[in-house]
Amino acid sequence: MVKIDAKIPEGPLAQKWTKYKADQKLVNPSNKRKLDIIVVGTGLAGASAAASFGEMGFNVKIFTIQDSPRRAHSIAAQGGINAAKNYPNDGDSIGRLFSDTVKGGDYRAREANVYRLAEVSNEIIDQCVAQGVPFAREYGGLLDNRSFGGAQVSRTFYARGQTGQQLLLGAYQALMRQVEKKTVKLYTRNELVEIVLVDGKARGIISRNLVTGEIERHSAHAVVLATGGYGNAFFLSTNAMGSNGSAAWRAYKKGAAFANPCFAQIHPTCIPVHGEFQSKLTLMSESLRNDGRIWVPAKIEDAEAIKNGKLKPTDIAEEDRDYFLERRYPAFGNLVPRDVASRAAKERCDAGFGVGSTGLAVYLDFKDSIERLGKDAIEARYGNLFQMYEKIVDDNPYETPMMIYPAIHYTMGGVWVDYELQTTIPGLFCAGEANFSDHGANRLGASALMQGLADGYFVLPYTVQNYLSDFINTPRMSGNEKEFVEAENEVKERFQKILDIKGNRSVDSIHKELGLAMWDFVGMARNADGLKKAVDKIKSIKKEFWSNVRIPGSKEGMNIELEKANRLVDFIEIGELMAIDALHREESCGGHFREEHQTEEGEAMRHDEKFAYVACWIDKGGDKDPELIKEELEFKDVKLIQRNYK
Amino acid sequence: MEKNINLTLKVWRQNSPKDKGGFETYQVKDISTGSSFLELLDVLNEQLINEGKEPVAFDHDCREGICGMCSLYINGHPHGPDSEITTCQLHMRKFNDGDTIWIEPWRSAGFPVIKDLIVDRDAFDKIIAAGGYVSVNTGGVPDGNAIPIPKDNADESMDAASCIGCGACVAACKNGSAMLFVSAKASQLALLPQGKVEAARRAKNMVARMDDLGFGNCTNTGACEVECPKGISIAHIARLNREYLSAKLQD
Incomplete structure (x- = not known):
């Protein structure tokens, strides 16, 4: 039975993170060397987390599907990063950034997480400046700001139209510094294909070397997923071609709750x-x-x-x-x-x-x-x-x-995490776009970069250390334990099954069909009839895939069609869960607009009395319907009102 | 206005690093001039898969000119005939009906071919690891506005920082030199007070790593600047040389 407990620290909102840090357990330097952390993904969240863990003295392994950590899709973010510095003296504050973000997310985010995000936002700017990120400056030499949607203040720091690039390169360089110091081992063109649980805890991953096709076993004391969003379920999106939801989906299939999958942002x-x-x-x-x-x-x-x-x-x-x-x-x-x-x-x-x-x-x-x-x-x-x-x-x-x-641009939904960014699987953490936590039903502009770096630089280093403090006497695993062997065998069978279909259609042609169904029925405006149609359509696309996809080549060596097929299997299932979640949420909020629930002027109509919760979905295996568990959201510091931008 | 064109493609195929490799000829029809060059390759691959053949492997990801993943030597130019763009931003309106297009991987000792048009650019990561950063840990840093930076310096630093690490400079260089890449990073950081502190050490370490990895010497031909999709100036090479010389003089 999966338990949903957000583990929000006691005390007033503004004191929670301070209190957490004061109470957290630490690991001494000599013990840190004995503890291994796997980080999957090298975007803002993954690279900044891995660099920070390395600096702290942990042993880190980091994985990317690209040829270099610098290619992660964070690099494409253009506009900027928010922080509550109030340099322009226009009335900004941590409290204002917090309430703007909760309101922008249409009151479907967890207050405590959002407050912490606003609180650490200022440290992010300082950190990036120290790293040599060339933010835009005024003639006086101080940092320049601009405005973004959903705010009446100028709080967005930027580096021309390439802010994501510059922040990612900052994190990437910090990461490569640790690679040089051998605290971090870098695996490029290497994809997570399974998460390994031992006694219910995440203890490693199975990965596939995308150059040789070999399946590898990697063990650790904790695993962090920072693998981005699943917007490519729509085929056409602003995501990079390789962006995928597979690591997050593996977590779901292993028992982690998946939260608010229907919250996708249309830019x-x-x-x-x-x-x-x-x-x-x-x-x-x-x-x-x-x-x-x-x-x-x-x-x-x-x-x-x-x-x-x-x-x-x-x-x-x-x-x-x-x-x-x-x-x-x-x-x-x-x-x-x-x-x-x-x-x-x-x-x-x-x-x-x-x-x-x-x-x-x-x-x-x-x-x-x-x-x-x-x-x-x-x-x-x-x-x-x-x-x-x-x-x-x-x-x-x-x-x-x-x-x-x-x-389609960004997915607010993702793997459910508690205040510590830990999933419902102990030892499995999730950061950045891959988790659901901070943006509710709609993300404000320039907040994705803020969240990715907040998670990686300023949250995970505390919470993962707190978790690992209980494992200082837990020896490393060799990777030969039965859990690893079984997981590897399952992965091999999955890939063989895909290769054995030998049908008539390319992966992309089926992916495009999925994308059209998603855009038509699970897109900008949704209704019950359309969503039911989407569920049926996606089931038939799943059948088509498993009977008619054609993968040229073999499992040895580089096989890009096989990589894509493996990701499409997950996109199809993610698409289905998005439709199921959208169908169950009988209200309109943020990026989720149900045509049945709108005001006379056509604005989104929330139903707070029934839906002020996080929808956490649990996989029940096979073709069984997923189970819904609710994390009720309590709003103590902001008042729920209809968003009004008039 | 957009129209459809037919093309002959001569594509480099190479199954593995050890394979000899060679050109294959393919015909593609009804390509919209509004399509991107990589969408042309998508069409070709769909065609090959439908014929039961293996698709052409090529690197790509963001398809908006920023990730630096796409490469390709097209008709003798890195990133093709258009200026200041990557291959993914190259559009078919730059070609005419009936054209023959030659498509090859980057050719350089520093970038061995993995498969078809995909090369191994790990060497760039290794150069950054040698010193392409400011040595600060997470936390404990001063306020972002503590050190004012003249706008001109910040802007020039940003010009250098816009390098996407694609490797076109190396592919364009007859010596296979990585100096434009190295100098862009060294210059970006040296122009800022927070990076100036270790500028000399950085220059020395990055150049030494570049030499170790088998990249050639810079003879100032300027080909890299011409082919750079981000228009990075070779003035940064001059700045790196100054840093490097002063570092060496202090040794």
Whole structure:
């Protein structure tokens, strides 16, 4: 029986983390050397955790599926990282960042975790500056800030449009410093394929060397998963091609609770889909909404003429433009949270006012900002994003507005963790996007980088040490124990089974079919009928996979189709659980919008009396329905109100 | 406007590091000029799988020009014919109907081929491990605004820091030198007060590691700067050389 206990420390909200740190158990330096930690994933959370563990003196093994830790998808985050420094003196504070994040998440996050996140946010900036991260600066030499959605203060630190890259490189460099010191052993092109439990505790992993195809056994005293989100269940998303949910799904299959799987974020500003060969969607940073204004034609005949190529956006007079975010949400305007902006764009396009050849796009226009600030100022702020847009679309955004449309971007749901970021499996921790903890039903912009680094630099080093303090007399395992042998055999059988199907369809063709079903029925707007259809459709896709996929080559050596197939098996099951969770949650909140539950103005309608809980799903094996356990959310420091950005 | 084109592809196939390898010829039809170059390879692979053949292995991930995973020598240029972009950002509108396109892996002693178009770039990680960082541990650091940094220095540091570690500079260099990569990191950190402290030691250690790993010497041909998808300037090489010389003089 899985027990859901968040283990939130006693005391007032602002004192909880201080109290935890004061009470936690420590491990002395000579014992640290005897304790091994496996970290899976080298993004912000994984790299920063592994570097910190190494510095503390633990023995660390870190795994990445890429050729280098620096490739992790954290690198693609553009806009920035939030912190409550209040350098601009505009009224920010830890309390404000906390309440903005809880509100932005539509009151479905755990207060204590979010407060801690806000509390350590300032240390992250200091840490990164010390590492040599070249944040943007003012002429006076101090750090510059900008605004992001869901906030009325400027609290976002940035390094041009490449903040994720710079923060990841900082963490990567700290990691490589420990690799050089031999406190961390790095495994590249090596993928977790199973988690090994001994006496109910996580004691290691089975991995697959992606170059040789060999299956390897790795033991440790604790395992940290920092493997990112599962947005690629939709096939088309802003995630990297290799981003996958398999490590998190292995945890679920081993008994860990999986929380709020249906909470997926649709990002409003992505480059629209161009055709059937499209392989991924490109994000245009939310920071663009600081200076870009979003609009569609106010007259449907103008929208038609644009679709047919008879009019250009620059031909539409000012009075014939509908700046729909400014119209609907005058207080926040173009800087409403992502879920609100995405739904508003979809609403205009569904009503026939969309632009572009497909009608599934809206404009993001910099004309006014360029007139106000000059082209140079805009280029200094967004030059690399404008260049990226022009290379992809072949339009010059300095002269004609960008076209954008929402796309799947981030998954707030993930492996359930307690206050210590420990899953329901002892010794198995989960950090970054892979866990569910801090963003509720919607993540605010520039908060993913904050969370990844908070978890890795400032939370796990305390909580994992606290856990390991009980194991100073527990000897290392050799990897030859029966649990490892059995896990390895199961993995080998799983891969052989996939290879033996020898059907007629490529992995991608089945993945695209899954993605379409997800987008149509489990996407931006959901309803009970559609979700039931999705569950049926996904079951038939699962059958199709297991009877008709074709994997060329063998299990020896590099076999990219086999890698993809193994991940798709999990995406199909994740997609099914997303639909089941979305069907059960009879309310609209954040990124989860149920058409049956909306206000007369079309805003999301929460039902706090029934759904103010974290939905924790437990695998019951085989084809059995998963079990739902609830972690009731208590809000003591923020008042639950309908989010109002008007 | 977008249209569809037909192409002949000459693709390097090599089953393993020890395999000799060679070019294979493939025909692809109805490729939208709005597609990216990697989507062209996706189409080719779908075609090969449907024919019961093994798809072409190539490195790629973010497909938005930032992870540095994609590579490819296309018609003799790292990352293809367009300027200041990676292969994943190269679009088919740069090609004409009926074109023949040659696609090869990076060719360099420092980057051995693993399979087809995939090469091993571990050497770059090893160079960073030798000193490409500021030696600070987590925690115990001063406030982010404690040390003001002139905006020009911060901006130039950021220019250098935008290196994505793809290896195009090495692939473009007739000597197989990694100096642009090494100098970009050394320069980024040396330009900031927090990185200046150990600048000389860093320069010496990174250059020594680069030499150990079999990369060639820099003879200032400037090919790396031309082919760099992020437009990193060879001025950073000059800065690294200064740091390196002063470090050596102090020895």
